[in-house]
Amino acid sequence: MTNPENRPLTLRDVSEASGVSEMTVSRVLRNRGDVSDATRKRVLEAAKQLGYVPNKIAGALASQRVNLVAVIIPSMSNMVFPEVMTGISQVLEETDLQPVVGLTDYLPEKEEKVLYEMLSWRPSGVIIAGLEHSDASRAMLRASGIPVVEIMDTDGTPVDSVVGISHRRAGQQMAEAILKGGYKRIGFLGTKMPLDHRARKRFEGFTQALAKAGVEIADHEFYSGGSALVKGREMTEAILARSPDLDFLYYSNDKIGAGGLIYLWEKGVDIPNQIGLAGFNGLSLLKGLPLELASMDACRLEIGRRAAEIIAKRVEEDADTPEPSHIALEPTITYGDTLRRP
Amino acid sequence: MTNPENRPLTLRDVSEASGVSEMTVSRVLRNRGDVSDATRKRVLEAAKQLGYVPNKIAGALASQRVNLVAVIIPSMSNMVFPEVMTGISQVLEETDLQPVVGLTDYLPEKEEKVLYEMLSWRPSGVIIAGLEHSDASRAMLRASGIPVVEIMDTDGTPVDSVVGISHRRAGQQMAEAILKGGYKRIGFLGTKMPLDHRARKRFEGFTQALAKAGVEIADHEFYSGGSALVKGREMTEAILARSPDLDFLYYSNDKIGAGGLIYLWEKGVDIPNQIGLAGFNGLSLLKGLPLELASMDACRLEIGRRAAEIIAKRVEEDADTPEPSHIALEPTITYGDTLRRP
DNA sequence: GTGAAAGCGCTAACAG
């Protein structure tokens, strides 16, 4: 407010303005230790009057503590991660920890860079999507000496703690449900991205479970980039033009599934009898469609919450129990209107 | 890698391991000043070997420079802001600046808190959504002495720079287009949130332009929370049950518009003749619908890019030209298949 | 309850 030279204000300015030692000012501003009400009041007044904002950089350097939690995820436009973030925020809001997000675009090199950048701010913990990281990244995580929670996926070996679901099993379960529904000629539509390990694992689990029943995927279609809804339409049209005898389409995510569903609905196709459909994620948008798309909940919110809880707990307890938590959540199938029940 | 005591490594460790002074190690690690290739190599090797990650906290304190740009936005699940972020990231990636996101949930108190928190890290600049802030927030922004860019909206008085569109005018233009399309009985469907100032301004501009033509909104419906697609369906059903004679529905965002569109399409309503529809934002999902919803581009990516450019430029040039930029972008109408052209 | 001194790990500024 009153800052004529426009020089960042320091504790000393507040000290001088209030006539209280820097040390006591610091105590007041952090609510630490006993300070008389009179002094406290004078300090608070001076601080507000000046418009003082503490310098966390100096504070962090002196105290060797940073109330930041690095959250490293592939993307924010995926619909999945905003919800994970919500879970993380919900939990961290009750602590004095703050999430800081870094985006990787599914690129290992970028993940490495972002991780390096974030670790250089010495956060109190790291929440990072996936179990697949470059050797350098894994080394940094281990060397950091702070709690690390890998999220989303449990199919692999974590550096420290892990919270997620088994995408391989998710793919298997969907395959089993589809077979039980009596479908035989199954098409798969998914993302081309070879770096989306979770989509890949679902695909693997899916084909594997089909194989166990002697069924093979009849056709498949992959995409990359663009609006998922549009791609869903286009791929559906393409795969059915090529293989008109398909009786089920399994989409690797709900958005392309929704696009396909709208397309088929337009065409007047009898769903789920002529063709059944399923997606993945359990997005709430599915309920706004003409038919509710079958899907599978990915436990996004819960994963975020659990991960944050692990970090928060470790930060509190500090030194002791460096026992890693390994939490595997159980996704559930929604049949909706597009997958015949057994 | 080789960090037995698990104590954070320091420059001194690298210095000792390489037999080079701390200062020179620092120079190598920052690519600053001339260092002989031999020394550089020794340092780099030692650093990598130890798995050293520089401490930016100490660096920032010493250099009084922080390569962070605070980005303060209401939400990440809005579809709008991820795209703004993309624009910001694109530009900042070419600099050594890094965006750090803070979320406000459209709450002024939360905005104030987040802003305080971020400013206490002394970022190089602030990009903040909207022009409406608490007095305290505005005071902090002004007192911070760093470049501030308010984004999304140009209807108001910025603290420093601003990049956005006029939402009031956007509402007006849509009203004019609707009238020119020959529609008379117009319904409005939107968010209840009184804190979404941009939606409010669009509504105001909309009604105002209608009024100028002697038309009044025939009915309206507001919602809050829940899946936008679902809400769009429900509100559309509700408003038409109440006012079956409406010939146009203007939705305050594309998602609820899409929900309404799907609902009406299901019902077999003749769009755009029996009823016309329009949304707002120009989301790419619109092209995946049975009909393309009329909408208006909000210039999200461009806003992000421009804002980041302003910050980047100011950080480079430093002291001079503290001349604020005021950039008003021009949104364009998409008629799609749901709004009759004049 | 309050204050003084000594750093936190790095970099600016200068000296060689």
Place this chain on the structure above:
DNA sequence: CTGTTAGCGCTTTCAC
């Protein structure tokens, strides 16, 4: 090209 000296603005620790 390399090294030395002083801090950056806070908090820790200990004294009063």
